[in-house]
Amino acid sequence: MQVSLQINARWIITVDADDSVLHHHSLIIDDDKIIDLLPQNEASKYSPLNLVELNDHAIVPGFVNAHTHAAMSLLKGLADDLPLDEWLNEHIWPAETELADEQFVKDGTELAIAEMIRSGTTCFNDMYFFIDQTALAVSRAGIRANIGIPVIDFPTRWAKTLDEYISKGLAVRDQFNHHRLISFSFSPHAPYTVSDESFKTLQPIMDELGLSMHIHVHETQREVDDAIEKHGKKPLTRLSNLDLLSPDLITVHMTALDEDDIEKLAANSVHVVHCPESNLKLASGFCTVPRLLEAGVNVALGTDGSASNNDIDMLGEMRTAALLAKGVTKNAAALSAHDVLRMATINGAKALGLDEQIGSVTIGKQADVFAINLNHIETQPVYDVISTLVYSASRSQISDVWVAGKQLLNNHELTTMDESALLEKAKQWYGKIAPFHHPANKRGVK
Amino acid sequence: MQVSLQINARWIITVDADDSVLHHHSLIIDDDKIIDLLPQNEASKYSPLNLVELNDHAIVPGFVNAHTHAAMSLLKGLADDLPLDEWLNEHIWPAETELADEQFVKDGTELAIAEMIRSGTTCFNDMYFFIDQTALAVSRAGIRANIGIPVIDFPTRWAKTLDEYISKGLAVRDQFNHHRLISFSFSPHAPYTVSDESFKTLQPIMDELGLSMHIHVHETQREVDDAIEKHGKKPLTRLSNLDLLSPDLITVHMTALDEDDIEKLAANSVHVVHCPESNLKLASGFCTVPRLLEAGVNVALGTDGSASNNDIDMLGEMRTAALLAKGVTKNAAALSAHDVLRMATINGAKALGLDEQIGSVTIGKQADVFAINLNHIETQPVYDVISTLVYSASRSQISDVWVAGKQLLNNHELTTMDESALLEKAKQWYGKIAPFHHPANKRGVK
Numbered sequence: 001m002q003v004s005l006q007i008n009a010r011w012i013i014t015v016d017a018d019d020s021v022l023h024h025h026s027l028i029i030d031d032d033k034i035i036d037l038l039p040q041n042e043a044s045k046y047s048p049l050n051l052v053e054l055n056d057h058a059i060v061p062g063f064v065n066a067h068t069h070a071a072m073s074l075l076k077g078l079a080d081d082l083p084l085d086e087w088l089n090e091h092i093w094p095a096e097t098e099l100a101d102e103q104f105v106k107d108g109t110e111l112a113i114a115e116m117i118r119s120g121t122t123c124f125n126d127m128y129f130f131i132d133q134t135a136l137a138v139s140r141a142g143i144r145a146n147i148g149i150p151v152i153d154f155p156t157r158w159a160k161t162l163d164e165y166i167s168k169g170l171a172v173r174d175q176f177n178h179h180r181l182i183s184f185s186f187s188p189h190a191p192y193t194v195s196d197e198s199f200k201t202l203q204p205i206m207d208e209l210g211l212s213m214h215i216h217v218h219e220t221q222r223e224v225d226d227a228i229e230k231h232g233k234k235p236l237t238r239l240s241n242l243d244l245l246s247p248d249l250i251t252v253h254m255t256a257l258d259e260d261d262i263e264k265l266a267a268n269s270v271h272v273v274h275c276p277e278s279n280l281k282l283a284s285g286f287c288t289v290p291r292l293l294e295a296g297v298n299v300a301l302g303t304d305g306s307a308s309n310n311d312i313d314m315l316g317e318m319r320t321a322a323l324l325a326k327g328v329t330k331n332a333a334a335l336s337a338h339d340v341l342r343m344a345t346i347n348g349a350k351a352l353g354l355d356e357q358i359g360s361v362t363i364g365k366q367a368d369v370f371a372i373n374l375n376h377i378e379t380q381p382v383y384d385v386i387s388t389l390v391y392s393a394s395r396s397q398i399s400d401v402w403v404a405g406k407q408l409l410n411n412h413e414l415t416t417m418d419e420s421a422l423l424e425k426a427k428q429w430y431g432k433i434a435p436f437h438h439p440a441n442k443r444g445v446k
Numbered sequence: 447m448q449v450s451l452q453i454n455a456r457w458i459i460t461v462d463a464d465d466s467v468l469h470h471h472s473l474i475i476d477d478d479k480i481i482d483l484l485p486q487n488e489a490s491k492y493s494p495l496n497l498v499e500l501n502d503h504a505i506v507p508g509f510v511n512a513h514t515h516a517a518m519s520l521l522k523g524l525a526d527d528l529p530l531d532e533w534l535n536e537h538i539w540p541a542e543t544e545l546a547d548e549q550f551v552k553d554g555t556e557l558a559i560a561e562m563i564r565s566g567t568t569c570f571n572d573m574y575f576f577i578d579q580t581a582l583a584v585s586r587a588g589i590r591a592n593i594g595i596p597v598i599d600f601p602t603r604w605a606k607t608l609d610e611y612i613s614k615g616l617a618v619r620d621q622f623n624h625h626r627l628i629s630f631s632f633s634p635h636a637p638y639t640v641s642d643e644s645f646k647t648l649q650p651i652m653d654e655l656g657l658s659m660h661i662h663v664h665e666t667q668r669e670v671d672d673a674i675e676k677h678g679k680k681p682l683t684r685l686s687n688l689d690l691l692s693p694d695l696i697t698v699h700m701t702a703l704d705e706d707d708i709e710k711l712a713a714n715s716v717h718v719v720h721c722p723e724s725n726l727k728l729a730s731g732f733c734t735v736p737r738l739l740e741a742g743v744n745v746a747l748g749t750d751g752s753a754s755n756n757d758i759d760m761l762g763e764m765r766t767a768a769l770l771a772k773g774v775t776k777n778a779a780a781l782s783a784h785d786v787l788r789m790a791t792i793n794g795a796k797a798l799g800l801d802e803q804i805g806s807v808t809i810g811k812q813a814d815v816f817a818i819n820l821n822h823i824e825t826q827p828v829y830d831v832i833s834t835l836v837y838s839a840s841r842s843q844i845s846d847v848w849v850a851g852k853q854l855l856n857n858h859e860l861t862t863m864d865e866s867a868l869l870e871k872a873k874q875w876y877g878k879i880a881p882f883h884h885p886a887n888k889r890g891v892k
Contacts, residue, residue, distance in 0.1 A: 080833045081768075081782035114823045280769035281837075283778040310837035311824060320766070322527075323726035327770075332729040336527035377560045378757060380869055381876035383883045387526045391727075391756035396842030423826055430827035437829045 004405060005029040006048035008040050009371065011058040011385045015345045015360040019338050021385055027059055029367040032180075032404035037363060052400070056375035058385050060341075061360050062122025062144075062368035062403065063314035064348025066273040067214075067252045067302025070137075071100070071108035071128045073115065074429045076306035079438035084282050092307055095436035101157055105130035107425045109137040112312055114417050117143060119313045119395035120370035122403045125250070125273075125302065125352055127187040127214060129158035131169060135176045142406050142416045144368065146352045148187025148214045149173065151202065153195055162198050166205065173209075181404065183352070185250070190216040191235035192223060199242050212248040212353060218261075219253040220284045236261050245270050250351050252302065253278075254292075255285030262288075266295045271351035274343065276320045278304035289325050289343075290334045300348040301340065315395045318344050322390055337390035367405040372398045450851060451475040452494035454486050455817065457504040457831045461791045461806040465784050467831055473505055475813040478626075478850035483809060498846070502821035504831050506787075507806050508568025508814035508849065509760035510794025512719040513660075513698045513748025515574045516583075517546070517554030519561065520875045522752035525884035530728050538753055541882035547603055551576035553871045555583040558758055560863050563589060565759045565841035566816035568849045571696070571719075571748070571798055573633040573660060575604035577615060581622045588852050588862045590814065592798045594633025594660045595619065597648065599641055608644050612651065619655075627850065629798070631696070636662040637681035638669060645688050658694040658799060664707075665699040666730045682707050691716050696797050698748065699724075700738075701731030708734075712741045717797035720789065722766045724750035735771050735789075736780045746794040747786065761841045764790050768836055783836035813851040818844045 007029070012022040014037070026043035028036035036046070079091035105128060116124060123144035126134055131147050138145040149169030150158065159165040173184045186202050188194040194215075206213060217235055218224055227235045236257075239245060245268035252273040257265075265272065274287045292299050301321060303312040318340040325335035349359025358368045372389065374382055376397055382388045401409035408416055453475070458468040460483070472489035474482035482492070525537035551574060562570060569590035572580055577593050584591040595615030596604065605611040619630045632648050634640040640661075652659060663681055664670055673681045682703075685691060691714035698719040703711075711718065720733045738745050747767060749758040764786040771781035795805025804814045818835065820828055822843055828834045847855035854862055 074827065076838055077827075077829045077833045080830065080837060081784075082779055084778045087778065111823060111826075118823060277769060280773035281778065283772045283776050283780070285776075286773065306838075310833070313824075313840075316762075320769070323723060323766070324770075324773075326729045327726040327732065330729050330731075332530045332533065332727065333528055334729070338527075375869060377557060377564060377865065377868060377872075378759075380557075380872035381520065381523075381879065383523045383876070383880060384526065387523045387756070391526060392522055392752075394759075394840055394842055396840055419823065422823060423821060426823075426826035430829070433827065434829060 002047045003030040005050045007052045009054045009059040013060045057371040061345040065121045065124040066300035066348040068124045069305030070112035071105040072305035072307045073112035074108040076310040105133040113141045120398045122368040132172045144181040146183045151188040185212045185214040187214045214250040217251040218256045221256040224256045272299045273302045275302045275304040278308040300351040301343040337387045371400040448493045449476040451496045453498045455500045455505040503817040507791040511570040512746035512794040514570045515751030516558035517551040518751035518753045519558035520554040522756040551579040559587045566844045568814040578618045590627040592629045597634040631658045631660040633660045660696040663697040664702045667702040670702045718745045719748045721748045721750040724754040746797040747789040783833045817846040
């Protein structure tokens with residue numbers, strides 16, 4: 001039987017229901033789909049147009065980065081190590097207000113997509129402005145994305161009023177609605193920047209179009225305290241009263257949760273996205289991931305934007321998530337390598353409603369996978385390949401990436417993007433963005 | 447003037463007293479020493495035998511990994527994600543008891559040294575057994591090390607009695623005492639495995655030979671509680687009563703400290719080594735680094751052994767230290783990128799008493815430096831090169847490493863070690879070590 005691609009791999013980490021790891025197996029791909037998984041010595045019944053031998057490599061389901069602001073890639077490292085308010089109010093927001101236009105979103109998103117492809121991310125859940133540029137960049141690169149239609153109760157360069165946010169967003173959705181790699185959500189920024197009235201306006205549109213909602217919630221205890229002072233209730237309670245808690249709600253950060261909140265999330269099948277490095281860098285608090293998983297909540301993993309991380313490396317993010325959970329719960333057995341790999345793949349797919357299509361190496365699913373070479377000093381010996389992947393491997397060992405059967409990274413080379421041109425553009429943006437950098441960091445620079 | 451080496455670099459991160467970063471400068475090296483630092487356009491007065499152009503790179507002082515058990519590199523990933531007691535008692539210690547012989551230390555240490563060189567570490571502070579093998583491996587590879595003479599109140603494959611620990615250790619010291627890259631400390635394992643009598647035996651030898659002491663202390667609150675129950679006092683108080691608190695004491699972990707402890711450390715110029723990833727992975731607790739620095743304590747950075755990390759990557763360790771401190775102190779301005787770079791370089795050198803020779807790019811010091819290429823998608827634009835190094839860069843971007851003027855990594859290739867042979871040996875050890883792996887992790891493996 002003729003097929004488009006056969007990959008022979010040392011390990012195939014399936015992330016199926018049993019966490020199966022297949023040794024010396026072949027992954028058979030035809031067009032955009034995985035059509036078989038079988039021992040290499042039984043694979044001769046297939047005649048692949050392309051045969052890839054990866055005998056030092058593990059094949060892994062492509063990462064689903066469940067929370068990004070891709071365009072902010074251009075701001076990574078801008079005014080780090082400052083108190084949160086000063087960083088936001090004096091650096092990040094002024095830079096965005098002045099500079100975050102169509103070109104910024106195009107160039108920043110492309111820089112981010114290149115970084116994501118190079119580190120095994122095959123799908124990202126984005127929240128930013130000028131989403132027409134995001135969709136175009138995704139489409140050109142051939143990566144998969146769920147794009148948030150932004151909503152916020154103040155004017156930005158993208159839109160001035162709620163009506164404009166909605167109409168411009170839906171126009172982009174209409175344009176890309178049949179793109180096989182692109183889906184859309186509504187992305188109201190946060191409960192503290194979006195009014196009850198705005199939420200109520202979105203609801204019937206969400207219902208009619210079958211859109212989910214992707215929102216920052218309970219990022220800090222201060223957000224919760226301020227909301228209680230202002231509204232007399234927690235943000236999550238407000239969303240609950242608005243009847244928004246459902247499997248269509250993707251809540252990001254969630255560092256300040258009590259048992260009552262956790263029960264509500266579990267009872268309503270709300271998804272949580274954990275962003276450990278951003279939460280650490282901005283001193284936002286700790287999301288109680290092991291408790292959420294125990295309660296049956298689906299927890300996915302995200303990097304957040306590059307400005308608060310400062311990378312969009314899901315391999316590193318898994319590692320931080322696993323290590324941090326042990327430290328915070330004082331339990332060395334908390335949140336295993338296997339747990340965080342599920343968060344970074346199938347749980348992200350579930351949050352986006354895409355778990356029938358992606359998130360594991362399963363026959364019938366889309367061929368969104370990457371290969372990582374473990375024959376390195378840093379990753380030998382291998383006792384448990386998932387443990388090696390999470391705790392020892394680096395993203396630079398990722399050699400090949402496929403999305404819907406199309407190879408986007410071929411032996412470390414991007415196939416759909418021009419790396420030199422991206423680097424050149426990043427350097428051009430430096431000149432415009434650097435004036436927003438913090439002078440204190442220049443201490444001692446000659 | 448003829449010199450051995452001129453490196454032209456885009457940035458030179460000096461880690462001098464002012465945290466100076468030099469742009470488009472030349473680093474002039476003759477034999478083993480840095481002899482000049484000057485603008486590239488003024489460097490024509492030197493005639494280098496070797497001119498290296500690194501115009502996309504930052505030159506950084508080589509990392510000083512202030513706490514390692516290098517040989518344990520062979521155990522990385524063995525039985526991860528288990529409760530601490532089970533991991534130690536049922537996996538790590540049985541594997542060590544059965545297998546940790548001369549050959550294990552030789553092969554494990556070489557694997558670790560290769561990983562260290564590839565990630566910019568030019569000096570490490572080790573604690574393990576069969577230190578003759580450690581010294582030989584260090585000498586062959588050309589890296590710098592401070593080697594701990596192990597002392598523990600029970601028999602191991604290396605030695606049976608206190609006298610034997612001391613005599614075998616001092617014999618190795620005598621053999622390598624004049625090696626320009628090797629120094630020695632005493633490394634009693636921990637206060638709970640070494641008696642007052644043993645400490646008292648070591649003291650006059652330390653004084654006579656000018657040796658420092660490198661020891662695990664206050665790794666967990668439980669260690670402190672157990673000591674109070676057993677001895678009626680905290681381990682640190684015991685060391686204080688033994689008159690061991692001094693600039694010659696290097697204390698590792700220190701997660702359980704009160705203000706009284708911190709005052710004692712500061713008053714006696716005791717060094718602390720922070721190992722954040724090991725502390726997280728083993729759920730040991732949090733070392734209050736910002737408070738220690740504020741109190742004037744010298745805090746260095748270490749990875750600990752590979753089994754509890756699972757890498758020996760100082761770039762990643764800096765990042766974890768900076769992020770974790772912000773999360774734990776709830777202050778996004780805590781422990782900056784600049785702070786953790788000092789911990790990973792000059793502070794480590796200070797702890798080892800080597801700060802006159804290494805730890806910064808300073809005229810007159812040893813030429814222990816590495817080069818990292820920042821012209822990557824992941825590290826552009828660059829607003830603050832130290833921030834980019836700590837928060838965005840990966841070890842795989844490190845291209846070249848010099849120790850005492852000798853190049854140990856040349857465009858990503860090890861010059862003194864055979865990478866293929868190391869990989870082959872690691873795979874051979876897999877067969878012997880795998881029986882000590884945890885069967886639960888094999889769940890689902892086909």
